Amino acid sequence: TIRPVRRSYYDPSSAPGKGVVWEWENDSGSWTPYDMDVGITIQRAYEKQHPWVDLSAIGFCYVIDFATMGQINRQTQRKRRVRRRLDMVYPLVSGTLPKSQSWPASPGAAAAPPVPACTCPQCLLVMSVKATVSATGPGTATLQPRKAPPVPPAVPKAPAPAPGAKMPDGMATVRGSLKPLAAQGGRRQAASTPTLSSASSATSPPAMGSGKASHPGLGTLNRSHLQRLAIAQSRVLIASGVPTVPVKNLTGSSPVNPALAGITGILMSAAGLPVCLTRPPKLVLHPPPVSKSEIQSIPGISHTCRKTTKKQAKKGKTPEEVLKKYLQKVRHPPDEDCTICMERLSAPSGYKGPQPAVKPDLVGKLVKCGHIFHLHCMVAMYNNGNKDGSLQCPTCKTIYGVKTGTQPPGKMEYHIIPHALPGHSDCKTIRIIYNIPPGVQGPEHPNPGKSFTARGFPRHCYLPDSEKGRKVLKLLLVAWDRRLIFAIGTSSTTGESDTVIWNEIHHKTEFGSNLTGHGYPDINYLDNVLAELAAQGITEESLVQEKD
Numbered sequence: 001t002i003r004p005v006r007r008s009y010y011d012p013s014s015a016p017g018k019g020v021v022w023e024w025e026n027d028s029g030s031w032t033p034y035d036m037d038v039g040i041t042i043q044r045a046y047e048k049q050h051p052w053v054d055l056s057a058i059g060f061c062y063v064i065d066f067a068t069m070g071q072i073n074r075q076t077q078r079k080r081r082v083r084r085r086l087d088m089v090y091p092l093v094s095g096t097l098p099k100s101q102s103w104p105a106s107p108g109a110a111a112a113p114p115v116p117a118c119t120c121p122q123c124l125l126v127m128s129v130k131a132t133v134s135a136t137g138p139g140t141a142t143l144q145p146r147k148a149p150p151v152p153p154a155v156p157k158a159p160a161p162a163p164g165a166k167m168p169d170g171m172a173t174v175r176g177s178l179k180p181l182a183a184q185g186g187r188r189q190a191a192s193t194p195t196l197s198s199a200s201s202a203t204s205p206p207a208m209g210s211g212k213a214s215h216p217g218l219g220t221l222n223r224s225h226l227q228r229l230a231i232a233q234s235r236v237l238i239a240s241g242v243p244t245v246p247v248k249n250l251t252g253s254s255p256v257n258p259a260l261a262g263i264t265g266i267l268m269s270a271a272g273l274p275v276c277l278t279r280p281p282k283l284v285l286h287p288p289p290v291s292k293s294e295i296q297s298i299p300g301i302s303h304t305c306r307k308t309t310k311k312q313a314k315k316g317k318t319p320e321e322v323l324k325k326y327l328q329k330v331r332h333p334p335d336e337d338c339t340i341c342m343e344r345l346s347a348p349s350g351y352k353g354p355q356p357a358v359k360p361d362l363v364g365k366l367v368k369c370g371h372i373f374h375l376h377c378m379v380a381m382y383n384n385g386n387k388d389g390s391l392q393c394p395t396c397k398t399i400y401g402v403k404t405g406t407q408p409p410g411k412m413e414y415h416i417i418p419h420a421l422p423g424h425s426d427c428k429t430i431r432i433i434y435n436i437p438p439g440v441q442g443p444e445h446p447n448p449g450k451s452f453t454a455r456g457f458p459r460h461c462y463l464p465d466s467e468k469g470r471k472v473l474k475l476l477l478v479a480w481d482r483r484l485i486f487a488i489g490t491s492s493t494t495g496e497s498d499t500v501i502w503n504e505i506h507h508k509t510e511f512g513s514n515l516t517g518h519g520y521p522d523i524n525y526l527d528n529v530l531a532e533l534a535a536q537g538i539t540e541e542s543l544v545q546e547k548d
Contacts, residue, residue, distance in 0.1 A: 014043070019087045022042045022082060024080050025081040025083075051065070059282070060285075061289065062074065069081060075433070282513070285509070287431075288419060298430065300470065301474065306480060307411050308407065308412070330372055336372075338373050339371075340374065355376075378391075388403070390404065390537075399537035403537040404483055408452065408500065409436070412434055412435075412485075413433040421462060429462055430462065430464070430469055432473070434486070437457070446489065455500070459509060461507040469526065472533075474543055506528065
């Protein structure tokens with residue numbers, strides 16, 4: 001798997017430039033560093049001696065209180081400790097960058113001590129292209145440009161370098177000043193020059209005749225100046241038609257395009273050609289801050305909060321009594337396999353566990369879907385499940401009765417906020433907040449008596465406040481009451497066992513973007529979640545059943 005990487009520079013006066021790291025205390029008591037942008041925002045407010053800083057402006061619903069050194073969740077009022085510590089500065093360099101890291105270099109830069117050459121495949125590729133450019137000249141390694149207008153003969157040639165002076169390898173600039181280049185709109189051939197000044201500009205012959213550069217060399221520019229210069233030069237090059245490599249989304253689902261763009265960028269950089277890589281969009285998990293007065297209840301839905309407790313199976317219903325409601329006995333079974341034990345239906349059941357009080361050779365057919373199984377196997381399957389009086393066909397997943405789950409106790413809040421989701425600009429947003437505390441597993445859970453964790457709560461989810469969005473919410477409320485939204489198991493994200501996990505009904509937890517696949521816009525989401533709810537036995541008919 002090939003993944004894109006990027007390198008960021010930070011101002012020496014910023015938090016990473018000073019080696020300042022801000023961290024928050026997680027549930028296990030260890031410390032987790034904030035993202036770099038968040039740390040910079042916190043440090044900036046800290047240095048200005050503000051009493052607190054609100055992080056909602058950068059997409060997080062937290063307030064950092066410097067007096068108590070605490071993080072406060074604006075929605076749940078939960079508090080965590082924060083701390084500020086000093087670490088090594090980022091990036092881990094100071095002064096002039098080594099030549100191997102700052103190529104192409106300027107002749108004015110101070111000589112750096114020799115650095116051992118890197119032997120990774122990418123560096124070997126870059127060095128081989130550099131060697132080719134140095135050996136064959138810059139003209140052979142550039143794209144063929146359109147012919148430029150003829151230069152007036154009165155312009156003198158640039159003086160040759162002094163004896164013993166070495167031209168820097170691969171130093172790529174565009175002939176002519178940047179302003180005439182953008183105006184002419186033509187592609188220019190890359191040429192090796194010692195500075196960012198024009199090599200043959202028709203607009204300044206006296207300067208070129210004297211051999212003096214009209215702009216400072218790279219060695220005299222600091223890092224922020226280089227960044228601004230690179231951005232301005234990229235804009236001019238793009239406007240003039242010089243080939244670039246735009247990569248609009250480096251976090252896409254397919255690694256092929258970013259990988260190709262990265263390889264192309266390496267080759268073009270080594271050959272002295274301009275490369276333009278656009279930044280990927282930022283992750284926006286939460287909406288802008290919402291005051292209590294702006295929160296509205298949802299028309300047609302009573303209350304704004306619902307709690308759930310453990311629901312036990314109806315007493316007095318033995319497995320045999322449950323099966324009798326949904327199965328018909330088959331006296332002459334067909335010559336096929338039972339899909340539970342994989343033995344022939346005409347032979348006794350192959351189930352080897354605790355023996356139910358049913359003869360192993362009896363066979364039954366489910367009344368809705370018509371699939372046939374050993375009654376012995378069906379009783380064993382029911383005993384290994386939730387034992388809630390419902391049954392689900394192991395072949396086609398048809399549900400008989402009312403299916404319930406094993407979701408631990410918790411609270412579900414829902415209301416309307418005055419912000420629109422991407423792709424749903426014509427309506428407001430329904431926000432759902434799930435909150436499940438950690439606890440001890442019950443008899444219906446994988447490890448009864450053992451404690452379970454609840455990571456990431458409260459979890460915020462979003463629906464458009466449209467007709468279909470409200471329909472989905474009503475069905476989600478039914479799923480919540482039936483304990484089907486969450487379960488206890490092993491997290492597919494962290495690998496942690498005995499923790500609260502989602503239970504096959506997908507939710508959108510990303511408000512203003514869709515970088516993780518759990519956000520908007522997603523034109524198929526509402527239809528997909530309706531299908532997932534139907535797979536759990538929750539349809540519009542369920543709404544009628546709940547009222548009854």
